[in-house]
Amino acid sequence: MAATDAPPILKLGIDDALAGLVLSTEAQWNQTEDDWRVFLHEGVVFGIRDGARLVATAALLPYSGNNAWISMVLVSGKHRRRGLATRLVDACLQTARQNGLTSWLDATPDGAAVYGPLGFTPTLQLRRLKLVKPARAxxxxxxxxxxxxxxxxDxxxxxxxRTALLSAFAQRYGSRIVAANGAxxxxxxxxxxxxxGPLFADDAAAALALVDAIVRSETSPLLLDAVASQGxxxxxxxxxxxxxxxxFQRMRFGPATVTGEEMPxxxxxxxxx
Known part of the structure; x- marks a missing residue:
């Protein structure tokens, strides 16, 4: 396919939340329609369509201090290996550069192998954990x-x-903020x-105690993205x-702009x- 024949990159709107959810569900990701609305309302989501169908996306979600998060890089199965994800990530990076933003992302091992040559620098590592719970609490x-x-x-x-993000989370039905003993x-x-998540604590014992209290009061499966250095x-x-x-490997494109005072x-x- 010639470059002039490549499908155009479009900016998506809030009405595309359900179409985005179809893509993330196909990939077996955990996002909800509300999550998509955060990206579409607070950030910029680029997409590619095949006819009327949305087949690829990437999002740029701005935070304070000239930083932004790149995520929701998704391509429908029949449209992979056509360079669509690379084009969409490039669109995110170009938008970030135009606005003077340092870009961050959390990559799978396969993704990290792609993003490294693009100029992304590895920072911390994450581990996604899952717990399947019995139906009583x-x-x-x-x-x-x-x-x-x-x-x-935070x-x-x-x-x-990240007031806008945390407020959106907290206002949803079923969300709750739990604290005890410095966690x-x-x-x-x-x-x-x-x-x-996010989860912050004064020490590992307090963090584990809070997770245990949450687990004992839940009936659904649970996911948690832990910082790998918190051994x-x-x-x-x-x-x-x-x-x-x-x-997951956290990576940064551009100069470091912030330093946290504690590790989540x-x-x-x-x-x-």
């Missing part, structure tokens, strides 16, 4: 945790102001599993029955950072 732990407390801890750890986390719905936390999770599903124990998800 204790009463949720009492907690006076607030969105403002979570937002402040900024201290990431260096980003705080957000729990929200996903398409197939509930997600714990005691990871060991405690696997000892409690959590299984590692896959690794779990992040909001590879699509959000």
């Amino acid at each position: 204790e009463a949720p732990p009492t907690s006076s945790a607030t969105l403002d407390a979570l937002r402040m801890r 900024r201290r750890a990431t260096g980003f102001d 705080i986390a957000l729990v929200r719905d996903g398409r197939t599993a509930r997600h714990i 005691a936390f990871l060991d405690g999770l696997t000892s409690a029955g959590w299984t590692v599903e896959r690794p 124990f779990a992040v909001a998800g590879p699509e959000f950072g």
